[in-house]
Amino acid sequence: MRYYEDIEVGETREFGEYHVTKAEVLEFAEQYDPQPFHTDEEAAEESAFGELVASGWHTAAMCMRMLVDGPIQDRASMGARGVDELRWKQPVKPGDTLSVRTEIVDKRVSESDPTRGYVDSKLEGINQDGDVVISWIGLGMIARRPDGTEE
Numbered sequence: 001m002r003y004y005e006d007i008e009v010g011e012t013r014e015f016g017e018y019h020v021t022k023a024e025v026l027e028f029a030e031q032y033d034p035q036p037f038h039t040d041e042e043a044a045e046e047s048a049f050g051e052l053v054a055s056g057w058h059t060a061a062m063c064m065r066m067l068v069d070g071p072i073q074d075r076a077s078m079g080a081r082g083v084d085e086l087r088w089k090q091p092v093k094p095g096d097t098l099s100v101r102t103e104i105v106d107k108r109v110s111e112s113d114p115t116r117g118y119v120d121s122k123l124e125g126i127n128q129d130g131d132v133v134i135s136w137i138g139l140g141m142i143a144r145r146p147d148g149t150e151e
Helices: 022-032 041-045 056-069
Strands: 012-019 077-088 097-109 116-126 132-143
Touching: 012 056, 022 056, 056 077, 056 097, 056 116, 056 132
Parallel strands: none
Antiparallel strands: 012 097, 077 132, 097 116, 116 132
């Protein structure tokens, strides 16, 4: 288990592989973001995208899944305070394969609760061509080591 004390500013990781299917793009969009360029192939051809694309919220959810299956799994995570600077950089299409890159950009001990620290990390979702398709700054909360020692 990695605690607040084990995480260093500047630390980077690359991980995950998520294959985007047309069925999943349509299913997510029908339920959560039913805009025509996410739900209707013919309408999408007439859109600014020229083809069916995943909802940005779906892209965020796919990257979140890889984050949970990746570094969050081995951290003493206490959730998050929010997300800053969410940007959809490029559309994600059925057939794309996504991965994630993270970088720790800031950390500090909570002033109100010394048992936790705040760890801010930049996330980039990347497609199979190496293009960044989404980015955000995650404002994480990580438990401090229970015995108060540094590892």
